[in-house]
Amino acid sequence: MNLLRASAFAIVAMAAPTAFAATQIVGAGSSFDFPFFSKAFYEYTEKHPDVTVNYQSIGSGGGIQQFTAKTVDFGASDVPMNSAELSRAGGPVLQIPITLGGAGVAYNLPGIEKGMKLTREVIADIYLGKITKWNDPAITKLNPDMKLPDMAITVVHRSDGSGTTYIFTDFLSNVSPEWKSKVGTNKDVQWPAPSSVGGKGNEGVAGLVKQTPGSIGYVELAYLLENNLAYAQVQNKAGTYVYPTVDTVAAAAATKPSVSSTDFSIVDTACAQCYPISGYSWVMLYQKPQDPARGKLVKEIMTWLATQAQPIAKTVDYVPLPDNVQKQALSVLGQME
Numbered sequence: 001m002n003l004l005r006a007s008a009f010a011i012v013a014m015a016a017p018t019a020f021a022a023t024q025i026v027g028a029g030s031s032f033d034f035p036f037f038s039k040a041f042y043e044y045t046e047k048h049p050d051v052t053v054n055y056q057s058i059g060s061g062g063g064i065q066q067f068t069a070k071t072v073d074f075g076a077s078d079v080p081m082n083s084a085e086l087s088r089a090g091g092p093v094l095q096i097p098i099t100l101g102g103a104g105v106a107y108n109l110p111g112i113e114k115g116m117k118l119t120r121e122v123i124a125d126i127y128l129g130k131i132t133k134w135n136d137p138a139i140t141k142l143n144p145d146m147k148l149p150d151m152a153i154t155v156v157h158r159s160d161g162s163g164t165t166y167i168f169t170d171f172l173s174n175v176s177p178e179w180k181s182k183v184g185t186n187k188d189v190q191w192p193a194p195s196s197v198g199g200k201g202n203e204g205v206a207g208l209v210k211q212t213p214g215s216i217g218y219v220e221l222a223y224l225l226e227n228n229l230a231y232a233q234v235q236n237k238a239g240t241y242v243y244p245t246v247d248t249v250a251a252a253a254a255t256k257p258s259v260s261s262t263d264f265s266i267v268d269t270a271c272a273q274c275y276p277i278s279g280y281s282w283v284m285l286y287q288k289p290q291d292p293a294r295g296k297l298v299k300e301i302m303t304w305l306a307t308q309a310q311p312i313a314k315t316v317d318y319v320p321l322p323d324n325v326q327k328q329a330l331s332v333l334g335q336m337e
Contacts, residue, residue, distance in 0.1 A: 028056040029063020029076035031201035035222040061161015075284040078163020080261035092287035095261040096329040097280040100319035102244030104231040119235040124176035129193030156217030159198025167279035174268040238272040248275035
């Protein structure tokens with residue numbers, strides 16, 4: 001199952017309501033979630049032809065804005081809403097983990113395929129603008145068998161408010177005290193590297209990396225694979241070089257048996273098998289929806305998505321929620337009225 005097919009599924013799901021479905025549920029937010037949601041919601045409509053789910057991949061920040069404005073039935077973000085955002089929501093909000101994934105470090109160097117090794121510190125220094133050339137000694141000593149070019153590094157980041165950015169900057173803040181003090185962790189930050197350029201959505205960052213020789217960017221795994229991008233082995237806190245895979249992201253999740261909307265970070269964990277730029281994505285729901293009938297349907301869809309639909313995640317390179325996290329999601333959904 002690739003992203004092009006997932007996108008086609010999304011188009012079918014969005015087009016179907018006018019012709020077939022009695023009810024269309026609308027969500028918006030994280031581009032990180034889009035491939036998983038596209039396939040899962042398509043399968044839901046196959047089982048329930050009277051319902052479609054139109055999910056708009058506009059970034060976590062946009063999803064929170066649309067959710068707060070009550071123009072959608074649910075929002076999705078790779079970082080839960082914070083206290084300030086919750087205070088603007090106009091009613092009690094429930095937040096449930098819905099999927100797991102990893103952000104890979106993609107690069108575009110002609111003639112150099114997947115396999116470059118990068119330490120946590122080198123990645124931080126690249127994004128700080130302290131390492132500006134691909135043949136910098138800090139990179140070449142990690143990759144003695146690669147002929148790294150004397151080429152400027154173009155640093156690619158998200159231009160929109162992004163939960164993927166939150167996960168990536170959370171990782172950098174854990175790795176680099178300088179990053180933590182100067183830039184910090186957020187969905188949208190001031191990027192310090194002079195060569196920084198922004199792309200909208202995971203698809204935008206992937207596209208910029210693909211078309212820009214010398215570039216580097218953080219991209220969710222499904223988008224890496226769909227765009228056939230080269231991506232690095234990242235050294236984790238235990239000193240092991242690992243790729244983002246279903247297994248290495250699952251290993252990171254296993255280090256934190258319990259997650260909540262206020263305690264959720266699984267970046268930079270001290271485990272040899274763990275991919276260090278991993279994270280949960282979340283769905284936001286109103287505890288007391290304005291339309292009780294729609295609210296009941298949304299609850300049914302999200303209950304299915306958090307449990308029965310989880311095996312779909314692996315088919316599009318995401319990680320199914322661990323059983324204990326599924327139970328936590330169900331417990332929170334039980335509060336929805």
